[in-house]
Amino acid sequence: MPLGNAGIGPGIGNSDPSRQLQFMVRSGLSFSGNESHVIFKNEKGKGFKDVSSISGLDLKDDGRAVCFSDWDQDGDLDVWISNRNGPQIRYLKNNNNTNNYLSLKLIGKKCTSDAIGTRVVIETEDGLSQTRTINAGSGFLSQSTKSLHFGLGKFNSVEKITLYWPGSEPQKIGKLSSGHYSIEQGFEPKTIEVMGSDKALSPVLKEYDDRTLLAQILPVTSIFNLSKEDLKKPVLISITRNECEQCHDQIKEWEESPPEGIELRILNINDLTVNNPTKLELFQITYDHFYDVRARPIPTPISFLVDINGNLRSLYRGRIISETLSNDIQLIESNQYNKRNLSLPFDGIWASESNPNARPLNFVEDLLDAGKITIAEKYIESEKRILVEDDVFPMLLQRIEAIKKERQP
16 A cells, blocks of 8 residues: 555545555455354254354354363353454353363373374263364464363263374273363373362452553644643543443542542543534544544543643553553653553564554544545644655645545535
8 A cells, every 4th residue: 555544546536445445444344244153053963053043152243263162161162253343352151061071181292292183082881982183273363272172961981082193003091080181192191170160260360451552652732632731741531421330430539539640631422422523533533543443432431641742642441540540651751661562461572673653644544534634634734744754745645635626516
């Protein structure tokens, strides 16, 4: 694409196929249509019956893959689903298990340590057998658990287990009670102690604030209509709605203990919808710009932290912990922190050495995509010193002129 988000591409008239395609994808549409989740029931060898509607899985998602794992360790397989649209990941907990089961975690010695390719056959008292194989990959960009799960029904044990390790002789194991086991190649099974769904998870997982400290800051003075007088100290703009319980709790907390070191502005979506819909739309465009989505209502409460230079530095979804807000303000004011690492919700290793520079030009394109040409021009005038440094700034001006010509009667 000629520009970061869009650009003037080839097309009939002044059309831009690349921009139109990206706009549709960011609006929640799909490259390959709405691939609904479907589940079929095995009618004991007499065919399959579509039970999607009664299973609870017929969600209006554009599905891509399904994975299975006994996530809560209660003896049944829970379901993970990935989607092209949001939510991109769904976890569906299975609470239907009343039967016995056998779960085997295999550890290879003469083959790969995770025993990829190993086939396991079990036999129960009724003489029937079940076969499972450890595979690498379970669908599009997905991987089910590598622990093998066998449903035993009324039987509380298996009579025989045969393991076909890649490149080795079959390993035979005698009677084994239901439960979770690990089997190292060539050795007898060892019981795995599990918590089960009826026990509290331990250790307690750390709770993270739903906040994004931006690695690529964005000038928003003209968008949020902030003056130099407004920016004598950082500004926190928090958007609430009447029917939002979290919003009421946050406002009450701030009334009792106002956050220090900032100017607090609380706006109400219900009021903005009636009295200033354009301002609300600009908040929506700003939110969409960073979360790469469109046509999804802005969540509440949502808060935007703007520094004294008029740059958007952090977004907060949900209630804000006062300590988090205070720490963020200190980090931003000191400017002695690694924006790139703090912008992530978890630790990791970077593939590139440097952090890419922010491109306010991309935000201008979002404004143009939303039909806000006057506001886009105002933004360009306000931030021209930064925008002119972008190599494709002249092409942005060409696009604006093309849009203006299209609008002429």
